[in-house]
Amino acid sequence: MLDFAQVVENRHSVRLFDGQPVPEDVVQRCLDMAMKSASSSNMQPWEFHWVRTPQIREELVKICFSQPAAKTAGELIVCVARTKAxxxxxxxxxxxxxxxxxxxxxxxxxxxxxxxxxxxxxxxxxxxxxxxxxxxxxxxxxxxxxxxxxxxADMKVWAIKSTSLACQTLMLAFQSEGYDSCPMEGFDPCRLKKLLNLPRDADTVMVLGVGKARPNGKALPRIRGERDWFVKIV
Ligand SMILES: Cc1cc2nc3c(=O)[nH]c(=O)nc-3n(C[C@H](O)[C@H](O)[C@H](O)COP(=O)(O)O)c2cc1C
Structure with a gap:
């Protein structure tokens, strides 16, 4: 296990994975960690759909516009927010x-x-x-x-807020286990809902690609704006 600052530092959106599956026990452990995330009124409005069926995965990659992070990931997890669950x-x-x-x-x-x-x-x-x-x-x-x-609309924001926190926990959990990730919202949400047979109150928040980065997978150094644009002391 790495210390927290190192985990945060190492997490970087990876677009080229080596395509190798992530061991099942690692994925299950990381999902368990994600479910320990904070949520509004502890209502846990999230769902994680770990796509393991090859035909569904193939469709999912197309729904993600065949972007490299989806095509090459070892695992794909669809993170869903529910407003009525x-x-x-x-x-x-x-x-x-x-x-x-x-x-x-x-x-x-x-x-x-x-x-x-x-x-x-x-x-x-x-x-x-x-x-x-x-x-x-x-x-x-x-x-x-x-x-x-x-x-x-308020309920949608409500559910997506807490689900996004769980997505971040999930990415950091994978990083702490030595696996990289890429959050993706570049997908067709209508087709994705249909593919997974999701109920009407479900919102597809992110598709998470997970795996080990290829040697050239982390192409650029981290880019961020000026600290004082974002941090305000009042
Ligand atoms: C909600 C969300 C959606 C994103 N969608 C995509 C995507 O569809 N494809 C992609 O390659 N990266 C996607 N990213 C990754 C961002 O481009 C990336 O987080 C950003 O450039 C900062 O880089 P870093 O994650 O390496 O720090 C997404 C990130 C977030 C948080």
């Missing part, structure tokens, strides 16, 4: 909180209230979203207030 997680969280409490841990009542009462209201959109929009507006005139999510 949170209720299963919410109910599971309630069960786990009850279990933890029965084992003697102090679980504040607020945690039970949150998952049983507040979260279903917070994450329900549609007609409830319009009512929430009005409620947030008037409450917000007087005090700091949540402003969303009030519609499907």
């Amino acid at each position: 949170w209720d299963r997680v919410r109910l599971n969280t309630l069960e786990q909180l009850k279990k933890i409490k029965s084992e003697g841990f102090h679980v504040p009542d607020a945690a039970f209230d949150y998952y049983s009462q507040l979260a279903p209201k917070l994450y329900s959109v549609g007609l409830g979203g319009w009512l929430k929009r009005g409620y947030f507006f008037f409450k917000g005139l007087k005090q700091p207030t949540m402003r969303g999510p009030v519609n499907e």
Whole structure:
């Protein structure tokens, strides 16, 4: 294992992999690490579709416009955000909180209230979203207030935010195991959803190519803008 700074330094988007598969235990370990990522209300809106079937992989490469990072990767993982899968997680969280409490841990009542009462209201959109929009507006005139999510678009942002964090964890996990990666959003999302038979509330966030870089796979040194464009001290 490398130290964290070294892992961050070594991660570099690789466009030319050696095409060798990544050992199954490495992929499974990295997926387990990704699932330890932070997520909004711990709702874990992500899914990782590790494409191992040769025919599906072939189609996936085409859907990624046959870009070199997809064509040469040892493994391809499609990272998906779900906007409507949170209720299963919410109910599971309630069960786990009850279990933890029965084992003697102090679980504040607020945690039970949150998952049983507040979260279903917070994450329900549609007609409830319009009512929430009005409620947030008037409450917000007087005090700091949540402003969303009030519609499907907000839920999409909500799910993609947490899923993107998990994608980063996944890339860093692979790097810590000595494998390179390339995140890709250069693909046809409609065809990808169809290929994987994804439900309507699924958003394909990234396709991750993983493997060992070819000797010339890391073509350029890292390019970044000026630090003070991005870091603000207020
Ligand atoms: C959301 C996202 C989408 C990306 N899509 C592609 C892609 O389709 N093809 C590609 O070659 N690189 C893609 N990249 C990689 C970026 O080009 C790369 O991260 C950036 O140039 C910085 O380089 P580094 O990752 O080596 O630090 C993507 C990166 C992100 C975060």
